[in-house]
Amino acid sequence: MGYKVVVVGATGNVGREMLNILAERQFPVDEIAVLASRKSLGTEVSFGDKTLKTKDLDTFDFTGWDIAFFAVGSTATKEYAPRAAAAKCVVIDNSSLYRYDPQIPLVVPEVNPEAVEDYKNKYIIANPNCSTAQMVVALKPLHDRARIKRVVVSTYQSVSGTGKEAIDELWDQTKGMYVPGQEKAPSVYPKQIAFNVIPHIDVFLEDGSTKEEWKMVAETKKIVDPAIKVTATCVRVPVFVGHSEAINIEFEEFIDEDEVRDILREAPGIMVVDKREDGGYVTPVECVGDFATFISRIRQDSTIDNGINLWCVSDNLRKGAALNAVQIAETLGNRVLKKG
Incomplete structure (x- = not known):
């Protein structure tokens, strides 16, 4: 016996990826509905070997449905997620709207699976920011061993996050470099993204940090440990899919790089590829389509x-969004919503 599942925002990058992952992981779906705004009404999306037509989010009745994956922005989520929650359909939300609400669990299943049990507070579970999700998967097993004091992280985030x-825009600007008359001025980003990097993601805050950087700080504290100090610099790079992070960790006690390597090799959701030779590390191109968070370049900081x-x-698009959401649903099913 399976679940009645709704995917809201099914025509977007993350919504489509959610459908792919639900099918790949054989999530127990008895019935599925794919929803979109009226401008996308009737658009066809794939779910395994099935083709589904989107229904109107505005008129959809969530009564009797078990789980709703929300892959729309905060504005639409604010309007429609409470409707689903009021119908006792558990919302797993990919937007930033509910992440910092103390009554709503913010979950990365490899890190804090027990938090899903707090879904009953508001029938909503929040999915973390993409850059935070992969980082905390790496931090948690090391924190359990040696207690992390401080993290300094620089991110190299792909354009698919936008x-x-x-x-x-990246594709058009890249083509425009080589084809006269096809130059593309920036519109999504404040500066050219092709052959460039932009040290600016989300809006600027009064202290000079960006909201993306603030998210990494606040979410790491909520998911792992409020005592951990985090400072971040988030950079957009000309990569289509795949986020990368250079992470410096200061522990309360000494931990050897070999032990770090061993701990991460045994940790859930992590694949260690760490050879001290040309190509002995993972790059964004190689991680696309994979479920794992890859760790390389492990070394002591003297x-x-x-x-x-x-x-x-x-x-x-996977661990940073769709995969984590589906893993939350799997954890919810195993711990709380058991059927059959």
Whole structure:
């Protein structure tokens, strides 16, 4: 016996990826509905070997449905997620709207699976920011061993994190470099993204950080440990899919790089590829379509007490969004909503 599942925002990058992953992981679906705004009404999407037509989100009745994956922005989520929750359909939300609500669990199943049990507070579970999700998968097993004091992270985030328009902009600008008359001025981003990097993701805050950087701080504290100090610099790079992070970790006690490597090899959701040779590491191109968070370049940092450096790469449309949401549903099913 399976679940009645709704995917809201099924025509977007993340919504389509959710459908792919639900099928790939053989999530127990008895019935599925795919919803979109009226401008996308009737658009066809794939679910395994089936082709589904989108229904109107505005008129959809969530009564009797078990789980709703929301892959739309905060504005639409604010309007429609409470409707689903009021119908006792558990919302798993990919937007940032509910992440910082103390009554709503923010979940990465490899890190804090027990938090899903708090879904009953509001019948909503939040999915973390893509850059945070992959980082905390790496941090948690190390924190359990040696207690993390401080994290310094620089991210290299792909344009797919912004959406389809950003992917198109990178593609068009790249073509425009080589084809006279096809130059493309920036519209999604404040500066050219092709052959460039932009140290600016989301809006700027009063202290000079961006909201993306603030998210990494706040979400790491909520998911792993409020005592961990985090400072982040988030950068958009001309990569279509896959986020990368250079992470520096300071621990309360000494931990050897070999032990770090061994711990991460045994940790759920992680694949260690760490050879000290040309190509002995993972890049964003290689992580696309994979479920794992990849860790490379593990090494001691001798400039601080008890320091470790590492390189972390993951498919942001998967672990950073769709995969994590489906894993939340799997955890919810195993721990709470057992059927049959």
